[in-house]
Structures are given as C-alpha cells and as structure tokens.
Amino acid sequence: MPVPTKASDPCRPQDVVVTFETDKSDYAWDDKPEIEITVVNTGEQTCTVDMGPTTMEVLIASGDDRVFSTADCAKGDKAVVKKQLRRGVPQSRTITWDRKRSWKDCRDGDVDARRPGTYVATLESDYDVGAERQVFRLN
Template identity: 30%
Template sequence: MAQKQVRSTPSSARVYRRRRLAVLIALLVAIGLLVWAGFGIASVLRPADPGATEQGTGAVAGGTGSASPQPSQENTNEPTPEPTSCLDGDVSLRASTAQGTHGPAENPVLVMTITNEGKFDCSVNVGTSQQDFSVTSGSDRIFSTSDCVQDPTDTEITIKPGASETARFTWTRVRSAPGCKVINAKPRPGWYGFTAKLGDLTSENAKFELK
C-alpha cells in the first residue's frame, strides 16, 4: 500500500516559525546575561580609583573590601619589625559612658578608650590582669571589676599611632567588695563617677546619673 504524502499546512508552518523565534529570543537573552556577568566581574576586579590603591585605601568597585598596596620587589624579603611595648606617655586612657543619664531599668555601659599618642606602633597589655572599671559616689567606693576577677589573663594588642581601642563593661547596678563579698545594698538614684584603670594608667573621672 502506498504511503500518503503529508503536506505542511499554513498553521503548522506558523507554529514552526514561532518555535524558532522563541529559541532565538532565549539565545539572545542568554548572551545578554553572559555579557552582563562579564561586565560585573570586570567591575569587581577593576579598582574604582587607580590612585587610591597607592594609598592603601582604595575601594574596589562592586565589593566591600579595600585594595592594599603591593610590596615592592626589593622589600619583600625584609622582616617586619616587631612592635615594642608602649612607653610612658605613648598611651592615653579615657573613661566615658554610652549615655549620661540612665532610667530605672537601664544599666550603664562603661567605656574604656585606649589611644596611642606616639609616632610608632606599640603593644599594650589590655588583659583582665591590668584593667579595672570602678564606680564611686563621692568618697564612697561602690563597685570595682577587680573585686571579682577570676584567673586574670594577659592580652597584648598592637595599636597604631593615633588609633584607639575600646573595652566596654555593663554595670548591673550592684555593689562589690574586695574578695567578691556579697553586699545586699543597692546603689540609689543620683550622680556617680566612673574611673578606668589599665596597669599604671588611670583616667579622669566620668560622671553619669542614675534615675
């Protein structure tokens, strides 16, 4: 039996053209995405400001990091000098509180700020063996972190010239005594003073209020 020849109808031809058009559109979209991705990668790798990288602070476009200057060939084999301990006068200490007045349900956040006032990098021991946050009311000694320190530690950090490091302590409005003795009396509303200590350094007294 002879097979009948199937002729393409106009409707089937239109379907075929639409399929080809759909494939072509999808291909163009894919190419567009590849080109966009290529520009995205280029923008990430290309510094936003060619001169900024020479200073070591140039931001990289499309990223969140910063570009660091590459060491010259002649300096790559030179050892990096170890920072020396900070000398007297190199470091300043400042006491402050996160806010000046505290409501009945607010615990003061005591802030110790250490600043390198010298011209060179230097290291300082900021461990619990050295630091102390103390609160007074006039001549009355209210609280000190050194009263209850267990297993004091030493922690050396390096501070760059003009840079500062901070340590924070939240005081929960309790009294303390040497040897970590329990004191039931609670500090009353009024003005208090916070003094920060780090080794032989003592800050000026910072005033704050409890409501």
C-alpha cells in the same frame, strides 16, 4: 620604661592617649551604665597595652562609698585583655555595669546598688593621665 622595639613590647605610658566615657549622664531605673575605654598609641612602634579589668580598673563610687570595681575577683583569662596598638589606630573596650555592688574579697556580688543618686566612675591604670572621671546619675 624602654622604647618598644617589637609589637609584643608594652607601650610606654607617655605614648598612649586614653579616653574614658559613659554612654549617658542619666540612667533610668532599669538602665545599665556602659563605660568605654579607648586607647591610642602615639609612638612610632606598634606596642601592646593590657586593657584588662585589673590593669585598667574602673572604679564606681557614690560619695565615699566604693560601690564597684572591675578588678574585684577578676582572675585568669578574664584578668588580661592585651591589645596591640598600631600608631593612631584606636582600640576600645566597653564595661557594662550591672548596677550590683562588688567586693575585693569576692563575697556575694548580688547586692543591689541601684539606689538613685549621683555616681562617679574613675579609671586607675598606668595609662590614665588625662582620662577624666565620669559623673552620672541613677534614677
């Protein structure tokens, strides 16, 4: 990927540091997990990162069961969240999981997934090197 020359150019993955964390490790039965994605540009030039739900996809699983993805059925304006990153100035986006199951084919999303147990959230993107998976428990 070429070095960005203007602010609207995409950031190079090697110039972006991503942190990914849940607000808690243990949630009450009615608590909704919040997951914060923070990106920082370490390059010299201001550049742009798409922090949208498809390009920075948050996946939640319980064992082998894929329970939720921010990319499921994200369309139009909701699918793009472009942020201009100045060197060293963090930009964040918080995803609140309503504890419902999602499906790639957009079928009924009102299936409750609030079974007690351990869940793992991971970040899938071009910029996720070093973004550690988050393990949390629903009670």
